[in-house]
Amino acid sequence: MAKKKLLIENDYDFFLFGISCSEKSYRLCFALNGKLSATFSKSKDMEIWGSASLGQDKNQKAQSRFPVFIFRDEEMFTDYRIIVNKSDSRFLIPEFKQADYLLMVQGGIPSSEKNNILRKIKEITFVQTAFEIDPKKIKSKENFVF
Secondary structure (H helix, E strand, O other): OOOOOOOOOOOOOOEEEEEEEOOOHHHHHHHHHHHHOOOOEEOOOEEEEEEOOOOOOOOOEEEEEEOEEEEEEOOOOEEEEEEEOEEOOEEOOHHHOOOOEEEEEEEOOOHHHHHHHHHHHHOOOOEEEEEEEOHHHOOOHHHHOO
16 A cells, blocks of 8 residues: 655744843733734743753653733734743744744735834834744744644
8 A cells, every 4th residue: 555645834924023022921012012003912822842941851852831922903814923932941933042022923914014013013112122033944933833
């Protein structure tokens, strides 16, 4: 009997921004609510299984939880997610350890709007920096498949 292989191509059609900020997640959400005219609310944490955290056996698999805050813009059919990039001593995107938070924008938003979103994030006084991340170029992009 011949073996068949199923190839699944995941959709990474979203904008991703890294945000460096030392404030708590609820403070960042409150500030983004004002800047983006949003109403972020706490959602279910992302659970990722992978290599053990620092100080544990490297062969042991560990579960990490990353807090998520979500806002759904019904008019534009757009989902906004703020995801904490660090949980315990593990990063969701290890390539961008300088990003404390990730803002994922998915849906009916035109690409011309992403510069406007980035500018509004940078206007928040306690945000040190914000930058765009190309989801197709990061190694850990499978963590963003919901």
